Amino acid sequence: MANSAQARKRARQAVKLNAHNSSLRSQYRTAVKSVRKAVTAGDKVAAAAALQSAMKIIDSIADKKIVHKNKAARHKSRLNANVKALALAA
Template sequence: MANTAQARKRARQAVKQNAHNSSQRSTLRTAIKAVRKAIAAGDKAAATSVFQASVSTLDSIADKKIIHKNKAARHKSRLAAALKALAA
């Protein structure tokens, strides 16, 4: 247990920040699942619009350093490839 006032405050802040970051990661996963679901449905127009929204979400979460920028790029690349394969 934290012994100093500073350590107690940092522990409180860590709990709050962890809850926020967990929420952001959940939003990220939901966005990725939405694109995968739209691609599975086979509707290219709907999948494209959902993909654009999820790219925005991925970029904002990467900018906040909740996930690494390369991980965001990898997800975007794989989703874009799946979307392109849907068209072909």
């Protein structure tokens, strides 16, 4: 347990920050899943729309350093490749 007032305050702040970051990380995962679901369903229009919104969320989360920028870039690249492959398949 924190002994000083400063340490107690930092512990309180850490709980709030962890909850906020967890929420943003969940939003990131949901965005990625929505694109994957649209690609699996074979819906080109929905996949492209989901990709656009996911790109925004992924960039935002990476800028805040909640996920590493390389991981964000990797997800964006793979999702984009999946959507493009879906468009070419038809």
